[in-house]
Amino acid sequence: MTKIRDNSIVLISGLAVASAVLSVTTYAENVFIEEVLVTARKTEESAQVVPVAITALSSDMLMQMGANDIMDIGAQTPNLNITSAAAGNTAATNFNMRGQIQNDNLITLDPSVGLYIDDIYVARSFGGVLDLVDIERIEVLRGPQGTLYGRNTTGGAIKVVSKKADPEAGVVGGVRAEIGNYNSQKYTAYVNLPLADDLAVRYSGMWKDRDGYETAYIYDPLGNFEGTDEADTDTGYAHRLNMTWLASDNLTIYSSADWFISDEIGKVALSQAGDLGGGGAQFGGYPTGFSPEHKSDFYSSRTNHLPAAISEGGGISFTIDHQLGDDLAQKLVVAYREVKSDFGRFDADGTDLAAISSHTIQEQDQTTLEYQLQGSAFDNKLAWTTGLYYFEEEGEDSTLSVVFGGPSGNLGTAKNTSKSVFVNGNYTLTEKLGLSAGIRHTEDEKELVKSSIGAGGVCILPSGGSECIEKTAMDDSFQSWSVAMDYQLSDAIFTYAKVSEASRSGGLQLRAVGLNTPPLPFGRETALEYELGFKSDFLDNSLRLNVAIFRNDYSDVQFSSIMLNNLGGPTVVVVNLSDAVVEGYEVELVYAMTEALTLQATYGHNETDFDDDSLVRAYTPEDQRTLAVNYVQAIGTGIMRARLGYTYASEMLTDEDKTQYALPLGQYLNLDSHSELSARLGYEFDNGVNIALWGKNLTDEEYWARGIQVVAANTPAQRGAPRTYGIAVGYDF
Numbered sequence: 001m002t003k004i005r006d007n008s009i010v011l012i013s014g015l016a017v018a019s020a021v022l023s024v025t026t027y028a029e030n031v032f033i034e035e036v037l038v039t040a041r042k043t044e045e046s047a048q049v050v051p052v053a054i055t056a057l058s059s060d061m062l063m064q065m066g067a068n069d070i071m072d073i074g075a076q077t078p079n080l081n082i083t084s085a086a087a088g089n090t091a092a093t094n095f096n097m098r099g100q101i102q103n104d105n106l107i108t109l110d111p112s113v114g115l116y117i118d119d120i121y122v123a124r125s126f127g128g129v130l131d132l133v134d135i136e137r138i139e140v141l142r143g144p145q146g147t148l149y150g151r152n153t154t155g156g157a158i159k160v161v162s163k164k165a166d167p168e169a170g171v172v173g174g175v176r177a178e179i180g181n182y183n184s185q186k187y188t189a190y191v192n193l194p195l196a197d198d199l200a201v202r203y204s205g206m207w208k209d210r211d212g213y214e215t216a217y218i219y220d221p222l223g224n225f226e227g228t229d230e231a232d233t234d235t236g237y238a239h240r241l242n243m244t245w246l247a248s249d250n251l252t253i254y255s256s257a258d259w260f261i262s263d264e265i266g267k268v269a270l271s272q273a274g275d276l277g278g279g280g281a282q283f284g285g286y287p288t289g290f291s292p293e294h295k296s297d298f299y300s301s302r303t304n305h306l307p308a309a310i311s312e313g314g315g316i317s318f319t320i321d322h323q324l325g326d327d328l329a330q331k332l333v334v335a336y337r338e339v340k341s342d343f344g345r346f347d348a349d350g351t352d353l354a355a356i357s358s359h360t361i362q363e364q365d366q367t368t369l370e371y372q373l374q375g376s377a378f379d380n381k382l383a384w385t386t387g388l389y390y391f392e393e394e395g396e397d398s399t400l401s402v403v404f405g406g407p408s409g410n411l412g413t414a415k416n417t418s419k420s421v422f423v424n425g426n427y428t429l430t431e432k433l434g435l436s437a438g439i440r441h442t443e444d445e446k447e448l449v450k451s452s453i454g455a456g457g458v459c460i461l462p463s464g465g466s467e468c469i470e471k472t473a474m475d476d477s478f479q480s481w482s483v484a485m486d487y488q489l490s491d492a493i494f495t496y497a498k499v500s501e502a503s504r505s506g507g508l509q510l511r512a513v514g515l516n517t518p519p520l521p522f523g524r525e526t527a528l529e530y531e532l533g534f535k536s537d538f539l540d541n542s543l544r545l546n547v548a549i550f551r552n553d554y555s556d557v558q559f560s561s562i563m564l565n566n567l568g569g570p571t572v573v574v575v576n577l578s579d580a581v582v583e584g585y586e587v588e589l590v591y592a593m594t595e596a597l598t599l600q601a602t603y604g605h606n607e608t609d610f611d612d613d614s615l616v617r618a619y620t621p622e623d624q625r626t627l628a629v630n631y632v633q634a635i636g637t638g639i640m641r642a643r644l645g646y647t648y649a650s651e652m653l654t655d656e657d658k659t660q661y662a663l664p665l666g667q668y669l670n671l672d673s674h675s676e677l678s679a680r681l682g683y684e685f686d687n688g689v690n691i692a693l694w695g696k697n698l699t700d701e702e703y704w705a706r707g708i709q710v711v712a713a714n715t716p717a718q719r720g721a722p723r724t725y726g727i728a729v730g731y732d733f
């Protein structure tokens with residue numbers, strides 16, 4: 001691990017020199033960078049004075065980027081990698097932050113990166129909840145989050161804050177239509193309607209449809225060609241209605257309801273060992289190359305059936321803000337969410353052979369309740385927050401699998417409950433020196449009832465018997481904490497040092513079948529992270545440079561391990577395999593060069609070292625970088641906006657265990673490095689009409705975005721999106 005430490009020393013030295021130079025530099029032009037207010041510590045404050053590595057994206061920034069869904073923010077945030085889930089379902093996502101990842105979407109496996117929509121924890125991320133419609137801002141908090149946030153996470157948290165109904169804003173709204181290649185269409189609308197001086201409602205909605213990026217050549221189980229169809233399509237809609245009631249000068253009540261449906265044909269997996277049948281032993285035989293269809297077109301491949309993926313769900317929430325006095329306030333947040341997702345007939349072997357396929361239906365509902373009490377003391381030197389949190393979810397996971405012609409069914413019903421109490425305080429020691437500390441006590445309870453039936457109706461659980469039911473349960477309690485010191489080195493420079501520890505809860509084995517003995521529950525994993533941070537605004541707030549350097553001591557790492565069971569087929573067992581150290585740093589730069597021209601750049605670096613050398617951290621590129629140039633200029637009676645962006649991610653591995661899942665040539669599945677170029681050119685008329693041309697992956701780079709090791713010698717992978725472009729027209733009033 002010497003390399004990262006040496007790099008850190010060089011980086012810190014360079015920043016010290018740069019700070020000395022920049023702090024005495026004057027800048028004459030009246031240009032400045034937008035200040036983004038965040039609620040990372042449950043109170044509104046500038047992102048530049050929060051002792052947390054945070055990327056804050058305002059609604060204006062999201063518009064300039066042309067961000068359509070949450071996948072787009074991954075390319076703008078250092079050390080954040082967002083991929084679609086396995087099983088061909090692009091409506092579900094996996095978040096990887098600083099090397100921490102949940103590599104499977106199971107109700108029994110908690111995510112390592114928490115997703116929050118308007119302070120509501122979203123345990124299972126599917127469908128329209130990820131489309132960015134009518135968004136106020138997004139906050140990406142990197143590093144363990146275990147004190148102020150509802151569920152402990154070892155990687156970080158992503159907060160999506162939607163725009164709220166505002167009684168004082170009047171009647172405002174807008175509509176937007178976007179069309180592009182692959183017959184893509186997307187229509188959005190929003191409106192804010194005051195119903196009284198103290199009451200307003202706000203509606204926002206979205207409908208989208210797109211033809212497939214991929215061509216699937218479909219073969220029946222006997223190897224007969226049946227025809228072609230499109231894959232990787234995208235159709236869906238989402239609606240959100242919220243209400244704000246200013247009940248009194250001291251009392252505000254906010255409520256929200258949303259619903260979405262995502263109906264798509266997912267990505268087709270393609271085995272890297274080839275997708276032609278005949279000869280050999282594995283899967284009835286593999287040749288040495290890809291099919292002629294794929295050789296002539298990267299986005300074409302053979303399969304046995306299309307991976308349909310349908311998700312729907314929504315929720316309702318109520319928030320009560322009550323100011324009890326000048327220095328005391330309370331807040332209550334109550335929410336209910338539900339989701340159902342059907343991953344229809346995923347061809348898991350990635351070939352034209354009817355070897356491995358699965359059909360999974362997941363259902364989940366959750367109830368959350370959080371009570372916060374906030375106040376200040378000692379002449380406002382101390383700002384404190386304390387509260388209680390309750391989370392309960394119930395769900396069902398039903399999977400029908402076919403492995404080498406042998407069908408099996410697995411049904412699991414789970415219930416998870418979490419209760420916690422927390423307290424956090426920020427104390428101003430001197431005019432420049434501050435201290436922050438927090439602690440949370442959590443108690444978790446989990447239950448699972450599982451039944452698994454193999455070919456001929458035979459029970460494939462170790463328990464056996466006519467009922468073929470396996471019941472397991474576990475409970476755990478633990479503490480998470482955080483301590484940070486911050487120092488305002490000058491008006492331009494804010495520094496901090498932070499130590500925090502958080503845990504990802506353990507769980508029960510949902511899909512482990514065909515084994516001799518019942519698999520044990522897996523334990524919680526814990527992240528102890530040390531972080532140094534530097535946030536600065538130089539040159540009269542025209543140059544912003546933020547840096548974070550971290551080391552994460554990561555114990556009892558949770559792995560979703562695919563292994564062969566007694567039936568000769570793959571099964572998934574979650575285990576705590578090893579301890580690890582993750583080190584790295586992140587740099588974010590924004591430079592307003594002139595009133596019209598702004599330069600943005602980010603760089604993220606990760607290095608992972610496991611105690612067991614045969615292990616790796618999946619989907620963790622060692623290097624990520626972005627560069628964007630934004631140009632905003634008043635022309636005629638309107639404003640022109642232009643953006644050119646570049647993103648790069650280095651190569652990354654897709655599986656944790658290099659030894660168990662070795663390919664025939666001693667290699668494991670590796671996703672090559674790739675880069676993308678995007679552009680957007682728009683004009684906003686003073687009458688509210690706006691128009692923009694946009695393009696993504698303009699160089700049409702072909703790359704593999706995700707892969708999964710099913711069994712040895714079989715490594716199906718999924719492709720990234722090709723070049724897309726289109727035009728958007730809107731009207732805001």
